[in-house]
Structure formats: structure tokens, C-alpha cells
Amino acid sequence: MIDLITIAGPPSSGKTSVIIKMIDSIEGFKDKCGVIKFDCLSALDEEQYAKHGITAKTGLAGNLCPDHYFVSNFEECINWAKEKGFSTLITESAGLCNRCAPHLKNVPAICILDNLSGINTPLKTGPMVKLADVVVVTKSDLVSQAEKEVFRFKIQQVNPKCKVLFINGITGQGADKLARLVITENKKMEKEQMKLRFSMPTALCSYCLGETRVGEDFQIGLNRKIKL
Amino acid sequence: METEILLHKPLKEIVNENPLFSDFFSSFQIKAENEHKSFTEYISTQPDSFWDENASSKEEIANLFVDYISGIAASEQKTTIETLDILRGIDKSKNPENCNLHLNPGEITCIVGPTGSGKSRLLADIEWLANGDTPTKRKVLINGQPADEDTSALFGGKLIAQITQNMNFVLDMDVESFLMLHAQSRLLMNAEDAVKEVMKLANELSGEPFDPTTPVTFLSGGQSRALMIADVACIGQAPIVLIDEIENAGVNKKKALDLLVSKDKIVLMATHDPLLILLADKRVVIKNGGMDKIITTNTHEKGYYAELEKMDKAMQEAKDFFRYGNELKES
Ligand SMILES: Nc1ncnc2c1ncn2[C@@H]1O[C@H](COP(=O)(O)OP(=O)(O)OP(=O)(O)O)[C@@H](O)[C@H]1O
Ligand SMILES: [Mg+2]
Numbered sequence: 001m002i003d004l005i006t007i008a009g010p011p012s013s014g015k016t017s018v019i020i021k022m023i024d025s026i027e028g029f030k031d032k033c034g035v036i037k038f039d040c041l042s043a044l045d046e047e048q049y050a051k052h053g054i055t056a057k058t059g060l061a062g063n064l065c066p067d068h069y070f071v072s073n074f075e076e077c078i079n080w081a082k083e084k085g086f087s088t089l090i091t092e093s094a095g096l097c098n099r100c101a102p103h104l105k106n107v108p109a110i111c112i113l114d115n116l117s118g119i120n121t122p123l124k125t126g127p128m129v130k131l132a133d134v135v136v137v138t139k140s141d142l143v144s145q146a147e148k149e150v151f152r153f154k155i156q157q158v159n160p161k162c163k164v165l166f167i168n169g170i171t172g173q174g175a176d177k178l179a180r181l182v183i184t185e186n187k188k189m190e191k192e193q194m195k196l197r198f199s200m201p202t203a204l205c206s207y208c209l210g211e212t213r214v215g216e217d218f219q220i221g222l223n224r225k226i227k228l
Numbered sequence: 229m230e231t232e233i234l235l236h237k238p239l240k241e242i243v244n245e246n247p248l249f250s251d252f253f254s255s256f257q258i259k260a261e262n263e264h265k266s267f268t269e270y271i272s273t274q275p276d277s278f279w280d281e282n283a284s285s286k287e288e289i290a291n292l293f294v295d296y297i298s299g300i301a302a303s304e305q306k307t308t309i310e311t312l313d314i315l316r317g318i319d320k321s322k323n324p325e326n327c328n329l330h331l332n333p334g335e336i337t338c339i340v341g342p343t344g345s346g347k348s349r350l351l352a353d354i355e356w357l358a359n360g361d362t363p364t365k366r367k368v369l370i371n372g373q374p375a376d377e378d379t380s381a382l383f384g385g386k387l388i389a390q391i392t393q394n395m396n397f398v399l400d401m402d403v404e405s406f407l408m409l410h411a412q413s414r415l416l417m418n419a420e421d422a423v424k425e426v427m428k429l430a431n432e433l434s435g436e437p438f439d440p441t442t443p444v445t446f447l448s449g450g451q452s453r454a455l456m457i458a459d460v461a462c463i464g465q466a467p468i469v470l471i472d473e474i475e476n477a478g479v480n481k482k483k484a485l486d487l488l489v490s491k492d493k494i495v496l497m498a499t500h501d502p503l504l505i506l507l508a509d510k511r512v513v514i515k516n517g518g519m520d521k522i523i524t525t526n527t528h529e530k531g532y533y534a535e536l537e538k539m540d541k542a543m544q545e546a547k548d549f550f551r552y553g554n555e556l557k558e559s
Contacts, residue, residue: 115398116398118399118400119399119409123255141392141394141395142394142395142396142398143395143396143397143398144395144396144397144452144455144456144459145389145390145391145395145456145459145460145464145466146406146407146410146456146459146460146463146464147397147398147399149386149410149413149414149464150409150410150413153413153414154413157251157295157296157300158295159295160295160296160298161295161298173352173355173356174356176361176362177356
């Protein structure tokens with residue numbers, strides 16, 4: 001059996017730094033855990049993990065939605081982690097459309113947001129924030145106390161039950177609290193029992209399937225028309 | 229706040245009593261100001277087109293509303309602090325620290341020590357409510373009780389406010405709208421008065437006046453710091469204020485500290501500035517990462533303040549002299 005943690009957040013919100021600091025804050029944990037990053041195009045983060053002596057793999061979704069790609073490959077990832085003899089598997093993914101979340105029932109779910117990204121980010125980030133157990137806010141050392149407080153308030157409006165942690169991705173301040181919250185309190189799960197917290201909107205329009213031409217004639221499937 | 233009551237109260241009354249709810253309704257294009265129906269009535273009488281337009285469902289919106297209510301309730305909690313203690317841990321050489329630190333509301337304490345000695349570390353331990361789990365092994369007690377992960381949640385995340393040299397305003401808003409937003413997120417009843425008070429105080433502190441319509445990102449370093457201090461004092465409700473090196477920020481230091489003390493805050497400030505040190509009630513000396521001793525500012529030192537202030541003034545005048553393009557000439 002293996003411990004799982006799902007980490008999601010908009011692109012560039014500081015996910016990799018937070019994960020590295022979290023792993024670093026527990027002595028000897030580096031050798032016991034593996035990270036899989038789900039992304040669309042680049043695999044740059046893998047190097048960053050390697051630099052810190054953390055075993056990481058990247059899954060490139062290419063033309064697919066990274067979140068859908070995540071669910072359909074989760075079992076393989078668990079098997080990989082088991083083969084490597086890890087006790088914990090951490091997944092990192094950057095959703096793109098903010099309409100779904102890679103969070104699983106009974107698996108600690110962390111959402112990472114950047115305090116510099118504007119006060120409406122918690123609202124706009126949808127289920128990723130709403131369904132998280134812990135919302136981590138990065139870069140708040142760079143903003144005024146007032147902006148930090150407003151940001152926290154906006155998160156609580158969307159998800160009153162979550163814990164909000166402010167973590168400095170550079171110094172790692174606060175990462176140990178996150179580690180304690182999600183690693184020591186982590187429940188062991190059988191993969192047969194695993195379920196998504198949120199059913200993902202499926203690819204139903206022609207553009208999901210690769211259509212590039214613009215215009216009514218090319219729109220098959222489920223479409224919503226803007227009211228102007 | 230009673231969820232049941234709010235579900236059955238006319239929307240009109242809800243937004244009247246607490247304008248914060250307008251945010252929620254307007255995000256679904258519901259005109260709450262003129263709505264006699266209660267939330268429950270309202271959502272059960274909406275046509276399909278309403279759900280279609282909002283890409284939502286009755287259950288979803290009902291859940292969101294209940295969550296919103298508990299979110300507002302959580303941010304309304306208030307608690308007071310009588311004491312803050314930092315129990316000794318170890319210094320950089322792993323030797324036990326010499327003393328504990330005890331802090332009271334309405335009191336200013338400075339943290340002094342050479343560069344790299346560990347002043348900022350002490351502030352970080354307090355911000356994180358250390359409980360023997362940081363490199364210093366210090367423990368933070370609030371009202372005599374060990375503080376844990378849930379303590380700051382108990383205070384609704386309003387326990388500690390920080391002001392440091394690195395902080396900047398980043399939002400794309402003018403000063404007045406921003407302060408309004410902050411006051412509303414703090415659920416202040418008289419938000420407008422609070423905003424006016426902050427504007428007035430910030431202008432006094434900064435010495436270079438600014439307008440309520442200035443975008444926050446356009447403020448100078450001194451103006452930003454002044455606004456942050458006034459905001460922490462009047463709108464933010466954190467009873468503990470941690471300040472890291474604001475000496476070069478160009479604010480009226482004495483006024484700033486007086487303001488925070490008048491609001492009964494516990495003020496802890498890492499500084500190299502002798503004027504600030506003498507304005508404090510006491511100071512903790514950091515040596516090699518450890519709390520070495522606590523010195524209470526004595527009357528002799530308070531007397532020395534006047535002398536230092538004169539020197540500071542001369543220095544300031546010299547700065548201005550050159551800043552404004554003057555040159556020294558043989559007389
Ligand atoms: N008791 C301690 N045990 C271990 N490390 C410590 C201890 N105290 C401080 N340090 C570490 O020493 C380094 C320097 O400390 P810090 O930045 O707090 O110094 P400072 O006094 O604020 O310096 P400056 O005046 O330049 O701001 C930091 O990395 C800090 O974590
Ligand atoms: Mg420092």
C-alpha cells in the first residue's frame with residue numbers, strides 16, 4: 001500500500017518549489033517518495049526535482065487535457081511508485097481550463113495559488129480550490145499584509161472548510177507544517193476504492209477533438225452560445 | 229450567523245444587513261436589492277434558462293450559498309490576546325538560549341543584534357507559532373497556552389500581521405477602493421469611516437501626501453509603508469504586529485509606533501536603528517542565533533533619545549540638502 005497526495009494549481013503558482021520544500025522538510029523522506037508531474041508540453045520540472053535528489057517523472061499530455069490524462073494514467077503511476085519501493089506518491093498537475101480538479105476522495109488534496117495572481121484567482125480557479133483540503137498560498141511575503149488577508153478571505157469564501165497555509169517557496173518557511181498536515185495524517189488507500197471528488201467535464205465539442213476551423217459549420221457536439 | 233434564518237430571509241434584507249452578500253448574488257446576476265423572495269423561494273422559482281445561463285444547478289448554488297455563509301461566519305470570529313511568550317530554545321551552536329521573552333499588548337519590543345545574528349529568525353518563529361519544531365526549538369505560547377496549527381485558525385487567520393521591507397502592493401486598484409475591499413473582507417460595520425481614518429493617518433505618517441485615487445502600485449516606498457502601517461492599525465485586526473527593518477522606509481517612526489501602541493497591539497520589531505530601539509519599552513539582544521538578554525529602556529536612555537533625535541534631524545537635513553540639488557561652498 002502506498003500513500004498518495006494530489007497537488008494541483010494554476011501554471012507557475014509555485015507547485016514544484018512547494019513540493020520540494022515539503023519533501024526536504026522531513027529528514028530522509030527524499031528516498032521514500034516519488035513525484036509525477038502531469039503537464040502539456042515541457043518537462044523542465046523533472047530537472048529541478050533531480051537537482052534536489054528527488055525521483056520524478058513527467059507525463060506529457062500533449063493534445064489531451066492534463067487532468068483527463070492524469071486520471072487515465074493514475075494506476076500506472078502507482079505501479080511505478082510501488083516498483084521503486086516508495087512509500088509515498090505525490091502527483092503535481094497544472095489544470096488548464098479550471099473546470100475540473102484532479103483531487104481524489106480520501107487522498108489529501110492540496111491546491112497551490114500565487115498571492116500575486118490577483119484577488120479573484122480563488123474564485124476563478126473553481127473545483128481545484130473548492131475541493132482541496134489545504135490551500136497553499138505562495139509569494140505572500142512579497143505583498144502587503146492587507147492583500148494577504150483579502151486573498152485568504154476570498155479563499156474562505158470559495159472553500160470555508162480548507163486550511164489556508166502561507167508558504168514561502170524560496171526559504172521554505174511553512175513547508176514543514178504542510179508536510180505534517182498531509183504526510184503524517186495521510187490515509188492509506190486501496191486503488192480500487194479511489195474516486196474523483198469531482199466528475200470531469202468531458203471532451204464533447206469538436207475543438208476538444210482537434211478541430212481548428214472557426215465557424216458554425218465545424219461545431220459538432222455540445223456547444224454553448226454566448227449571449228450578446 | 230444562522231444558516232437556516234438566512235435561507236428564509238428576503239434577499240433584500242440580507243444584503244441590506246450585510247453588504248458582503250451582494251458579491252455572491254451579483255456573481256449569479258441576481259438583483260438582490262429589490263428581491264422580496266428568500267433564497268430558498270428564489271432558487272425554486274427560477275426557469276430553466278436561469279440555470280442554463282449560469283451553467284449551474286439548484287443544488288450547486290444552494291451548496292455554494294451555505295458555504296459562503298460559513299465563510300463569512302468564520303471571518304467574523306474575534307478573540308483577544310493577553311500575553312505572548314517565546315520560550316527559550318537553542319542558539320546556532322546548539323547551546324540553550326539565555327532567556328525567554330514575554331510580551332504584552334500596548335508594548336513595543338525591539339530585537340537587536342548584528343547582521344545574520346538571527347533577528348528575522350525570531351520573527352519567523354513567532355509567525356509560525358513555533359512549537360519546538362523549528363531549528364531554534366523555541367516554543368510560542370499564546371495566553372499561556374502552546375499554540376498549534378489550529379490556534380491561528382481559531383483567530384480566523386487574524387492573529388499576526390507583518391510589515392517588512394520586501395512587501396509591496398501588487399493589486400491593480402486605487403488606494404480607496406483597495407482599503408474598502410480590505411475593510412469589507414474584515415466585516416467592519418463602519419467601513420467608510422475606517423477607510424477615511426487610514427487615509428488620514430497614512431498621510432500623516434508618510435510626509436509625502438497622496439490621494440485616495442492613486443493606484444496602490446504607484447505609491448512610493450515611504451507611502452506604501454505608511455499605508456501598510458495605518459491599515460494594520462485600523463483595519464487589520466491582528467493583535468500581534470511583527471516588523472522587520474522598516475527604518476529606511478521614510479515614514480515618521482515615532483508616529484507610526486505611537487499609532488500601533490494606541491491600538492493595544494503587541495509590537496515586535498527587528499531593527500538596527502538606535503532611535504527605534506530607544507522608543508521601545510524593552511529590547512531582546514540576539515547573539516549567535518540565541519536570545520541573550522532582555523534590556524528595559526531606562527530613563528537615562530530615554531533622555532539620550534532627545535540627543536539622538538537632533539543628530540537624526542541634522543542627518544535628514546543634510547540628505548535633503550543634497551537631494552534638492554544644493555552644493556556646499558566655501559563661505
Ligand atoms: N537558533 C538558531 N539555530 C539555527 N539557525 C539559526 C538560529 N537563529 C538564526 N538562525 C539562522 O541564521 C541565519 C541568519 O539569521 P537572520 O536572517 O534571522 O539574521 P538577522 O539578524 O535578521 O540579520 P539581518 O540583520 O541581516 O537582517 C538564518 O538562516 C537563520 O535561519
Ligand atoms: Mg533580518
